[in-house]
Amino acid sequence: MKLKNKVAVITGGNSGIGFGIAEALKNEGAVGVITGRNQTTLDSSTIQLGVGFIGIKGDVTNLDDLENVFKVTALKFGKIDTLVVNAGGIVDGVPMADINDVTEENYDQYMDLNLKSAYFTVKKALPYLNDGASVILIGSSAAHRAAPGMTIYGAAKAAVISLAKGLSLDLLSRKIRVNTLSPGSIDTPVFGKIVPQEQVDAVKKLWIDITPAGRQGVPSDIGKAAAFLASDDSAFIIGTEILSDGGLTNLSLMK
Numbered sequence: 001m002k003l004k005n006k007v008a009v010i011t012g013g014n015s016g017i018g019f020g021i022a023e024a025l026k027n028e029g030a031v032g033v034i035t036g037r038n039q040t041t042l043d044s045s046t047i048q049l050g051v052g053f054i055g056i057k058g059d060v061t062n063l064d065d066l067e068n069v070f071k072v073t074a075l076k077f078g079k080i081d082t083l084v085v086n087a088g089g090i091v092d093g094v095p096m097a098d099i100n101d102v103t104e105e106n107y108d109q110y111m112d113l114n115l116k117s118a119y120f121t122v123k124k125a126l127p128y129l130n131d132g133a134s135v136i137l138i139g140s141s142a143a144h145r146a147a148p149g150m151t152i153y154g155a156a157k158a159a160v161i162s163l164a165k166g167l168s169l170d171l172l173s174r175k176i177r178v179n180t181l182s183p184g185s186i187d188t189p190v191f192g193k194i195v196p197q198e199q200v201d202a203v204k205k206l207w208i209d210i211t212p213a214g215r216q217g218v219p220s221d222i223g224k225a226a227a228f229l230a231s232d233d234s235a236f237i238i239g240t241e242i243l244s245d246g247g248l249t250n251l252s253l254m255k
């Protein structure tokens with residue numbers, strides 16, 4: 001119970017990796033809040049998490065919604081010890097695409113969801129964070145390794161890795177540590193947002209084939225790493241990136 005009674009907020013905690021992180025933090029004794037826009041999955045996820053967790057609806061690209069999330073969290077639980085900036089990925093109804101098919105609007109939507117929202121989630125949380133808090137930004141192996149259609153998404157996540165450095169410096173006087181946790185290919189509902197359901201298994205297999213660990217990650221893989229970054233066990237880890245990607249970024253399977 002390394003996080004006993006610590007207060008955590010996990011954005012996008014109603015699905016996939018975010019839910020896996022919420023479960024892992026809860027298993028270490030944390031209480032707190034998951035956020036998302038979908039009330040149905042927020043409700044089912046908070047029921048699954050059980051006592052100690054509530055859901056707050058909000059869009060991370062809307063600064064008023066972010067403000068509300070942290071205000072309500074503080075009223076209910078007091079100041080926050082762990083902030084997990086996880087919401088992101090696919091913009092609803094806007095497939096990832098290569099430069100020939102991307103419009104200026106698409107570019108802004110992807111940057112808003114995957115970069116701007118991360119910065120302003122941290123900024124809006126600041127008045128409600130305890131000194132010494134741990135902030136975990138969810139990056140991606142896509143920041144390091146290009147994949148079809150992922151150019152803007154990868155660039156946004158590369159910038160997120162940079163944010164962890166700059167924000168750690170900005171927040172040094174409050175001893176707030178900001179680190180990026182970058183997943184490789186993780187088995188979550190996101191694949192159903194990228195390709196039609198009947199193609200999901202084939203796409204997952206493509207990722208498994210290039211992942212040295214020989215499998216996709218599962219949300220609990222990322223959850224356990226997040227629990228480490230949230231705890232004092234990682235007290236000396238500041239402004240850096242941890243990859244949890246089964247070797248995808250740094251190992252080549254070329255024969």
Ligand SMILES: NC(=O)c1ccc[n+]([C@@H]2O[C@H](COP(=O)([O-])OP(=O)(O)OC[C@H]3O[C@@H](n4cnc5c(N)ncnc54)[C@H](OP(=O)(O)O)[C@@H]3O)[C@@H](O)[C@H]2O)c1
Pocket residue numbers: 011012013014015016017018035036037038039041058059060061086087088089090113138139140141142182183184185186187188189190193
């Ligand atoms: N799965 C992977 O292979 C993988 C790999 C590397 C990095 N990641 C990163 O991991 C994070 C989670 O991805 P996932 O795979 O778990 O995807 P997911 O299952 O699609 O979950 C995405 C989460 O983000 C929330 N979200 C999306 N847009 C939002 C918005 N505008 N405002 C508030 N919440 C929003 C969603 O909730 P609502 O729809 O209810 O808003 C949902 O909870 C993302 O940052 C993604 O880029 C994933």
